[in-house]
Amino acid sequence: MGKILEVKNLNVYYGVIHAIKNVSFDVEEGEIVTLIGANGAGKTTTLQTITGLIQAKSGEVIYGGNDITKIPGYKLVSMGIAHVPEGRRVFSDLSVYQNLMLGAFTRKDKAEIENTLSVVYKRFPRLEERKEQRAGTLSGGEQQMLAMGRALMSHPKMMLLDEPSMGLSPIYVNEIFDIIKKINEDGVTVLLVEQNANKALAIANRAYVLETGNIVLSGDAHKLMEDPQVKAAYLSE
Amino acid sequence: MSSFISYFINGISLGSVYAIIALGYTMVYGIAKMLNFAHGDIIMVGGFTTYVITSTMGMSPMVGILSAVVVCTVLGVAIERIAYKPLRGASSLSVLITAIGVSYFLQNAALIIFGADTKSFQSVINVPPIVLADGAITISGVTTVTVLSCIVILIALTTFINKTKTGQAMLAVSEDKGAATLMGINVNRTIAVTFAIGSALAAIAGVLLCSAYPTLSSTTGAMPGIKAFVAAVFGGIGSIPGAMIGGIVLGVIENLSKAYISSQLSDAIVFSVLIIVLLVKPTGLMGKQIQEKV
Numbered sequence: 001m002g003k004i005l006e007v008k009n010l011n012v013y014y015g016v017i018h019a020i021k022n023v024s025f026d027v028e029e030g031e032i033v034t035l036i037g038a039n040g041a042g043k044t045t046t047l048q049t050i051t052g053l054i055q056a057k058s059g060e061v062i063y064g065g066n067d068i069t070k071i072p073g074y075k076l077v078s079m080g081i082a083h084v085p086e087g088r089r090v091f092s093d094l095s096v097y098q099n100l101m102l103g104a105f106t107r108k109d110k111a112e113i114e115n116t117l118s119v120v121y122k123r124f125p126r127l128e129e130r131k132e133q134r135a136g137t138l139s140g141g142e143q144q145m146l147a148m149g150r151a152l153m154s155h156p157k158m159m160l161l162d163e164p165s166m167g168l169s170p171i172y173v174n175e176i177f178d179i180i181k182k183i184n185e186d187g188v189t190v191l192l193v194e195q196n197a198n199k200a201l202a203i204a205n206r207a208y209v210l211e212t213g214n215i216v217l218s219g220d221a222h223k224l225m226e227d228p229q230v231k232a233a234y235l236s237e
Numbered sequence: 238m239s240s241f242i243s244y245f246i247n248g249i250s251l252g253s254v255y256a257i258i259a260l261g262y263t264m265v266y267g268i269a270k271m272l273n274f275a276h277g278d279i280i281m282v283g284g285f286t287t288y289v290i291t292s293t294m295g296m297s298p299m300v301g302i303l304s305a306v307v308v309c310t311v312l313g314v315a316i317e318r319i320a321y322k323p324l325r326g327a328s329s330l331s332v333l334i335t336a337i338g339v340s341y342f343l344q345n346a347a348l349i350i351f352g353a354d355t356k357s358f359q360s361v362i363n364v365p366p367i368v369l370a371d372g373a374i375t376i377s378g379v380t381t382v383t384v385l386s387c388i389v390i391l392i393a394l395t396t397f398i399n400k401t402k403t404g405q406a407m408l409a410v411s412e413d414k415g416a417a418t419l420m421g422i423n424v425n426r427t428i429a430v431t432f433a434i435g436s437a438l439a440a441i442a443g444v445l446l447c448s449a450y451p452t453l454s455s456t457t458g459a460m461p462g463i464k465a466f467v468a469a470v471f472g473g474i475g476s477i478p479g480a481m482i483g484g485i486v487l488g489v490i491e492n493l494s495k496a497y498i499s500s501q502l503s504d505a506i507v508f509s510v511l512i513i514v515l516l517v518k519p520t521g522l523m524g525k526q527i528q529e530k531v
Contacts (some may be wrong), residue, residue: 053415077421089416091409093525105395105402106421154421 004029010059021213032190034200037210038176039069043193051083078106080157092136103153120149141172197234239373243494250380252488257442258465259480262434274336277462278343283443288293289378298361305440313436347455360448376414
């Protein structure tokens with residue numbers, strides 16, 4: 001299988017604040033890896049640095065054997081990385097269909113795009129029902145589905161998901177995690193950032209625990225669930 | 238009655254020019270989130286380019302118009318690249334001051350190259366006038382061409398934005414640059430395309446304006462630029478149909494107040510209408526209700 005993503009000694013600053021401190025981790029092809037940690041631990045910053053929305057001070061991001069640290073963010077989509085950002089960030093003035101088509105922006109073959117669209121509609125039937133609706137009028141859970149569907153439209157090898165369960169009702173939370181598992185079973189490698197450590201560890205193969213910009217723990221997700229430190233800090237009963 | 242219709246039609250014609258300029262303002266604002274105060278001076282550059290090609294070099298009007306479009310497009314993209322792009326992420330006040338600086342730069346460059354005296358511009362539009370109601374109403378060729386250009390531009394622009402990938406990318410960038418990047422959209426390139434389109438429209442507006450009011454100086458674009466900005470705000474800045482309606486309403490108000498109230502007061506009346514509209518509807522006629530995040 002081999003490593004699809006390697007982050008080596010990453011350091012990110014916001015002005016003088018050292019937000020990410022020498023962070024290293026890797027993701028194997030086909031895995032679900034989760035980064036868990038409290039609010040402000042640096043989870044979102046890590047993802048944004050990988051996809052070039054934030055520039056790292058030092059360190060390397062290797063994707064599929066290529067150094068992508070200095071590659072502008074918009075070029076990563078056609079390399080197979082899709083990033084579902086925190087807060088979903090769907091284009092709220094545009095229709096569901098327009099949002100999905102923007103997800104396929106880098107692809108040329110119309111027939112293949114149509115093909116992916118039908119796969120996405122099958123995965124998220126609600127998006128098909130509401131394809132003409134303005135994205136801003138969707139519920140939070142539906143917007144999350146749209147953000148994920150939009151990312152799938154680029155036909156990614158790897159998907160980065162930032163807090164997909166944030167602000168959703170418990171029913172939607174379960175549904176979203178089920179879908180993440182299915183997307184992974186279809187062959188997409190997943191790097192998942194979550195505050196909901198219970199759910200994230202339950203579907204992940206491996207996990208890294210971030211604390212104020214440092215990785216403090218890592219290992220098999222199911223073993224970490226039993227770790228007393230993790231239980232005390234992140235898992236509510 | 239027939240004189241009212243004439244004033245009204247001339248108002249629509251003037252308003253069409255404002256609308257074409259306002260489209261450039263509103264597109265750049267919608268996508269780059271900046272007020273490009275140098276936009277009016279691009280009109281002047283378009284006018285001078287046509288003047289040099291047709292009057293000085295004696296080439297055909299078509300060559301003059303095409304040259305104006307090419308020169309203004311290149312100039313618009315160059316200004317964005319040199320003056321505005323380095324300020325991406327800077328405060329909007331810094332960008333605004335830079336735009337005012339670019340405006341003065343263009344005006345003074347024209348002053349150095351062409352001198353301070355007003356040139357008389359030979360109309361490049363040779364379309365026969367339309368005579369209606371047994372000669373009571375005459376619609377000049379420039380008026381016909383101006384109004385038709387405005388309609389064609391509106392249809393072309395709307396089609397471009399709704400039907401092409403670049404157009405959809407513009408909508409995405411205008412709403413969320415970060416999310417647009419995550420779709421694989423090159424935000425800088427999209428902004429450059431927007432400036433290119435806006436500047437090409439300013440060139441066309443310059444040719445139409447100078448053909449209708451045949452004088453040309455370094456400040457020719459300043460007042461129409463400000464009026465078109467008013468039109469864009471009036472219609473709801475960022476909205477393409479808003480710029481269109483705003484421009485035409487403004488042109489009609491201006492011409493009718495010149496004819497029936499006072500030609501000195503016409504500008505004051507135009508700006509008063511803007512103030513009243515903004516008091517009643519702060520986002521403009523077709524503006525979005527959503528508060529913009531700063």
